Amino acid sequence: MAKLKIPSFNKIVTTLGGWVGFTVLTVSIWVFASAYLSEYNNQDNTQHNTIFKKSSLFSTFKQDLNTFSETEVKQITNELNLINHGVFNSSTFRVVGSVELPRMGKIATDLFFESLPNELLDIPFPKDLAENTIPIIIPKNYLNLYNLGFSRSQGLPQVSPAIIKTLVFNLDLYGNNKHLQYKGKIAGFTTRYNTLLIPEKTLEILNQELSPTKKTNPVKIAIHYSQNQESAIYKTLDKRNIEIEENNSYFSYLQKTGTILLISISLLSFLIITLSGLLIISNMNSAIEKESTYISRCYEMGYHPKQLMRQFLRPSTIETITIVIPALVFSEILRLQFLRIMDNPWTFQPFAIATILTIGIGTLLWLFQIRKLKYELNKRFQ
Amino acid sequence: MEIQLSNISLAYTGTLLDNPTPLILNLGKNYIITSPSGTGKSTLIHLIYGLVRDYEGDYTLNNKETRTLTIEEWSQLRTSVLSIVFQGFRLIMESTVLENIVLKNKLTSHVNLDEIEFYASQLNIETLLNKKVSELSFGQQQRVAILRSLCQPFKWLLLDEPFAHLDRENMQKALTLLTEKAQQNGAGIIISDTKTNLMLSNFIPIQLNTLNNG
Numbered sequence: 001m002a003k004l005k006i007p008s009f010n011k012i013v014t015t016l017g018g019w020v021g022f023t024v025l026t027v028s029i030w031v032f033a034s035a036y037l038s039e040y041n042n043q044d045n046t047q048h049n050t051i052f053k054k055s056s057l058f059s060t061f062k063q064d065l066n067t068f069s070e071t072e073v074k075q076i077t078n079e080l081n082l083i084n085h086g087v088f089n090s091s092t093f094r095v096v097g098s099v100e101l102p103r104m105g106k107i108a109t110d111l112f113f114e115s116l117p118n119e120l121l122d123i124p125f126p127k128d129l130a131e132n133t134i135p136i137i138i139p140k141n142y143l144n145l146y147n148l149g150f151s152r153s154q155g156l157p158q159v160s161p162a163i164i165k166t167l168v169f170n171l172d173l174y175g176n177n178k179h180l181q182y183k184g185k186i187a188g189f190t191t192r193y194n195t196l197l198i199p200e201k202t203l204e205i206l207n208q209e210l211s212p213t214k215k216t217n218p219v220k221i222a223i224h225y226s227q228n229q230e231s232a233i234y235k236t237l238d239k240r241n242i243e244i245e246e247n248n249s250y251f252s253y254l255q256k257t258g259t260i261l262l263i264s265i266s267l268l269s270f271l272i273i274t275l276s277g278l279l280i281i282s283n284m285n286s287a288i289e290k291e292s293t294y295i296s297r298c299y300e301m302g303y304h305p306k307q308l309m310r311q312f313l314r315p316s317t318i319e320t321i322t323i324v325i326p327a328l329v330f331s332e333i334l335r336l337q338f339l340r341i342m343d344n345p346w347t348f349q350p351f352a353i354a355t356i357l358t359i360g361i362g363t364l365l366w367l368f369q370i371r372k373l374k375y376e377l378n379k380r381f382q
Numbered sequence: 383m384e385i386q387l388s389n390i391s392l393a394y395t396g397t398l399l400d401n402p403t404p405l406i407l408n409l410g411k412n413y414i415i416t417s418p419s420g421t422g423k424s425t426l427i428h429l430i431y432g433l434v435r436d437y438e439g440d441y442t443l444n445n446k447e448t449r450t451l452t453i454e455e456w457s458q459l460r461t462s463v464l465s466i467v468f469q470g471f472r473l474i475m476e477s478t479v480l481e482n483i484v485l486k487n488k489l490t491s492h493v494n495l496d497e498i499e500f501y502a503s504q505l506n507i508e509t510l511l512n513k514k515v516s517e518l519s520f521g522q523q524q525r526v527a528i529l530r531s532l533c534q535p536f537k538w539l540l541l542d543e544p545f546a547h548l549d550r551e552n553m554q555k556a557l558t559l560l561t562e563k564a565q566q567n568g569a570g571i572i573i574s575d576t577k578t579n580l581m582l583s584n585f586i587p588i589q590l591n592t593l594n595n596g
Contacts, residue, residue, distance in 0.1 A: 301460065301486050302460035
């Protein structure tokens with residue numbers, strides 16, 4: 001049988017378009033599936049948040065106005081109808097964290113620790129650490145802030161959550177005319193609180209050791225409540241001039257923007273796939289047109305349209321495979337890059353879904369080609 | 383596998399056969415359609431082969447009305463029952479002689495390479511097998527078309543002016559090969575020829591309606 005020649009330029013444009021379209025589509029489906037699965041597995045309908053007193057001119061001069069007394073804590077938490085609550089204890093000594101980096105030297109910064117009862121944490125502290133090592137839970141935002149902002153501006157490498165967890169750094173604690181040296185290790189990343197958390201008992205011991213005379217009332221209370229209580233809680237807090245941390249609304253804004261962006265990108269990828277599908281079909285049609293005499297000769301000889309169809313379908317099938325398989329490989333590479341900078345618990349399942357759907361769309365495109373080819377050939381022999 | 387034709391007419395050629403009683407063509411017999419140019423000989427051959435389907439009248443093959451046959455059924459008939467040599471040869475010009483033959487033979491694997499070479503030598507084209515068809519003369523192309531028609535099982539061999547470009551010697555050789563193969567298959571031959579040829583005098587004539595001008 002004759003070999004069908006599709007012009008190289010058409011082939012290149014179709015393949016490149018297909019690669020872009022299918023890669024973007026696979027990644028979009030993957031991100032959607034990740035988001036959906038995360039949401040699906042987080043349906044306990046409760047909310048964790050942090051409350052604190054609103055700042056005022058007076059509180060700037062008199063810091064005690066910002067703190068909660070024991071009685072206040074009791075009153076407020078009773079009023080709010082909470083599932084659980086706990087006050088943030090804070091470190092009352094100086095903390096300096098430092099780390100030696102190759103080619104960068106020593107980087108040191110002042111830190112500030114807080115603690116909460118364990119039952120309010122989303123990440124447990126490890127129990128098997130060495131005695132002189134303090135586990136620290138850091139906000140997930142900090143990692144993102146570093147990876148997406150600081151590291152880029154300073155030309156530093158991006159780090160994955162897994163790498164960060166292996167990092168051991170020095171902690172120098174000063175107070176009460178003492179200098180204690182500890183090692184610090186990241187225990188995990190919290191999405192609930194925007195502070196550095198260490199175990200409650202550790203903080204209590206260190207405060208006792210390094211600032212025994214300094215007693216402070218808490219400035220923040222962690223609250224755990226049912227989502228259907230939310231509006232009532234907001235009203236009560238407002239009346240009492242207490243603020244609730246608004247980081248969730250910022251994330252919800254980001255989430256909405258991200259979703260709109262993702263939908264737009266997905267639609268664009270569909271458009272690209274449709275165009276490259278049309279190009280494959282157009283290539284197929286021009287091949288049929290070009291081999292018109294050959295087709296007629298074969299038909300007159302006794303070849304039936306199905307046999308001819310197989311011959312014409314081969315190049316477009318190869319082209320479809322050449323598009324879909326590399327696109328899946330590109331998506332996997334992108335996924336691995338993404339996982340290096342983001343801690344996503346849904347790593348494989350969404351990608352499997354995305355792969356299956358992409359192969360499904362590729363198959364649909366191929367079936368459409370068969371249908372179109374069948375139509376074109378039958379039209380000639382009716 | 384007899385062929386029955388009656389009252390065959392087409393919009394663009396007029397009436398080809400004006401016979402209320404069906405014309406019955408039997409297997410094992412050889413027929414010749416002799417009538418002047420433009421009276422529809424090729425059209426009738428094409429009609430029997432299933433390429434002309436917009437006709438009036440009745441055409442049955444093996445007692446089956448051919449109008450109801452599907453494209454696939456016609457393809458099946460063209461690979462096992464009906465073989466043809468077209469007047470215009472209808473070869474693939476940019477392919478070699480052997481590629482043309484193999485393309486046909488692929489459908490049924492009816493003959494092997496030795497047989498192809500044997501038929502080619504019978505037709506004096508054994509040296510042309512690897513040449514492109516476009517490089518051959520009309521006479522050589524005609525013999526390639528004849529060879530191709532033998533590369534399938536058949537019950538009817540339809541020959542549309544098959545010797546128009548052949549000299550007497552090559553015509554004799556081709557006719558001998560075709561009639562021998564038809565006899566071996568128990569097949570019939572339908573040939574159209576404008577020239578009354580003495581070599582075809584034992585063929586049964588089919589008279590077309592000559593009132594048409596084509």
